[in-house]
Amino acid sequence: MGKEIEKLEKLGFSNYEARVFFALYTGSVMSAADIAKEAKIPRPSVYEILRSFAKKGFCNEITTPTKQLFEVISSKVIEDKLEIQIKSDYENKLTSLKDCFNEIKPLYKTRQPAEYKSDVELIKGFNLHRELKFLELVKKSSKGIMIMNRFMGNVSDKIDNESKKLFKRGGYIKSIYENSTNFKLKINDKWQNVTKQDLITLCEGFVKQGEDLRFLNEVPQILAVFDESIVYISLYDEKVSTRDSSDVIIKNKRFAAFISGLFNIYWDRADSLEMLKKELNN
Secondary structure: OHHHHHHHHHOOOOHHHHHHHHHHHHOOEEEHHHHHHHHOOOHHHHHHHHHHHHHHOOEEEEEOOOOEEEEEOOHHHHHHHHHHHHHHHHHHHHHHHHHHHHHHHHHOOOOOOHHHOOOEEEEEOOOHHHHHHHHHHHHHOOOEEEEEEOOOEEEOOOOOHHHHHHHHOOOEEEEEEEOOOOEEEEEOOEEEEOOHHHHHHHHHHHHHOOOEEEEEOOOOOEEEEEOOOEEEEEOOOOOOOHHHOEEEEEEOHHHHHHHHHHHHHHHHHOEOHHHHHHHHHO
16 A cells, blocks of 8 residues: 555655555444554554544544444545645645735845845846846836847737836836847747848837837847846857856946946937838838
């Protein structure tokens, strides 16, 4: 019965509980002595477990003139009881988790000594943490965001919810995109390679949603400046895989002002959407 015991333990039974349950489950009407012998555990432990099982509704207690007997109830009923208990335990733990972190969230790093605080954060490797960090910065922005980027991989034509909220807060998004078609767009429910016209159509949608954008034939660096105070740089090198690359977050207003100035130099050099349209039609 080794495998069965292991499976019962995965449901939350202790080893002794699993042994008693399996003996009771596979038997008929049994005494505590019979169950202890079958489960191969001390009789005193069996009595305590059986009382617990009776309380949970896993078995019935049958009192006779000579001894106390135990009989397992319907298999389906036990399965339903365990399912309800597992779901209840999960919901309770999830509720406790949310309550706990709602309470302790304001205390995050509040005791961090000043000498350990850093204005530079390094994110290594390809992981979800990058996207979450970027969205967190968008969420906290109130003035606006300057973005220098190139479309890569699969690109959505929908603006994300945090950007929509930024526009509602009166913020702005100025973007310089690379004038390239090295990405895929979902067209007729299929991810397809794009043309220059597809690029223009995509960006026209962004403009309608509130974004101000321009184009360079080659974007020198992928970066974003948030509220003229935080710089997010995604270090790019064609010879380095995305998995091995790094992102850097720099929280320094002087540096952010410097990068903003560079951004505006490139902005002045960049082509407008109308210029891209004329180039396509010529």
